Amino acid sequence: ATAPDLAGRHVVVSAGGTREPLDPVRYLGNRSSGKQGYALARAAAARGARVTLVEANTGLPDPAGVDVVHVGTAVQLREAVLKAVADADAVVMAAAVADFRPAVYAPGKIKKKGDDGAPVVELVRNPDILAELSADRALPGQVVVGFAAETDDVLANGREKLARKGCDLLVVNEVGERKTFGSEENEAVVLAADGAETPVPYGPKEALAETVWDLVLPRLRPTD
Numbered sequence: 001a002t003a004p005d006l007a008g009r010h011v012v013v014s015a016g017g018t019r020e021p022l023d024p025v026r027y028l029g030n031r032s033s034g035k036q037g038y039a040l041a042r043a044a045a046a047r048g049a050r051v052t053l054v055e056a057n058t059g060l061p062d063p064a065g066v067d068v069v070h071v072g073t074a075v076q077l078r079e080a081v082l083k084a085v086a087d088a089d090a091v092v093m094a095a096a097v098a099d100f101r102p103a104v105y106a107p108g109k110i111k112k113k114g115d116d117g118a119p120v121v122e123l124v125r126n127p128d129i130l131a132e133l134s135a136d137r138a139l140p141g142q143v144v145v146g147f148a149a150e151t152d153d154v155l156a157n158g159r160e161k162l163a164r165k166g167c168d169l170l171v172v173n174e175v176g177e178r179k180t181f182g183s184e185e186n187e188a189v190v191l192a193a194d195g196a197e198t199p200v201p202y203g204p205k206e207a208l209a210e211t212v213w214d215l216v217l218p219r220l221r222p223t224d
């Protein structure tokens with residue numbers, strides 16, 4: 001049996017990928033499956049935590065014993081996460097949040113006009129939720145964890161991102177054929193703000209989830 005080492009703790013996990021609507025039938029999206037976030041939520045629940053899972057567009061069934069909040073867009077995900085972290089000991093941002101959204105939402109379907117020509121879609125920046133959670137901790141000592149998918153200079157880019165976002169831990173994945181997006185497996189290095197680096201060999205997303213909680217555990221504020 002799993003040790004209930006997260007008993008008495010509330011943790012928040014975001015999972016999936018946001019969709020940013022262009023019109024009633026189209027959106028800008030990404031290829032996140034949500035599997036890693038769900039593995040994190042299930043693992044924390046099995047270790048005794050109260051878990052709030054903020055889910056965006058995964059289509060996955062709600063895990064047993066987890067409070068699930070369903071959202072669509074980055075703005076909605078931010079609202080739900082900020083609400084959930086008010087009394088949380090830790091938050092893990094596993095969701096792929098769109099960096100940009102269309103500047104305007106067309107209330108009617110965008111149509112072709114004439115034989116050629118195409119509309120230009122103007123984008124605006126979405127809020128960086130991870131950076132905001134890290135800068136304005138809802139509770140002192142709240143542990144903030146981010147994810148980063150990189151294609152090259154994985155460690156150097158990861159270190160830079162960890163510092164820029166201000167989180168405590170950053171799980172850096174190399175995006176590849178058999179790993180990360182949509183796959184059951186992952187391979188990662190977990191970078192810590194204190195300089196620690198924990199490589200996680202290629203394996204099931206459940207194993208990476210356990211390692212993340214193992215690394216969160218000693219960083220949690222003492223319980224009173």
Ligand code: C5P
Nearest residue numbers: 093095097099126127128129130146147
């Ligand atoms: O900057 P990048 O998108 O690579 O950072 C990834 C990390 O930041 C993930 O943890 C993701 O959940 C989070 N993120 C966020 N808000 C954004 C973009 C990314 O919280 N607008």
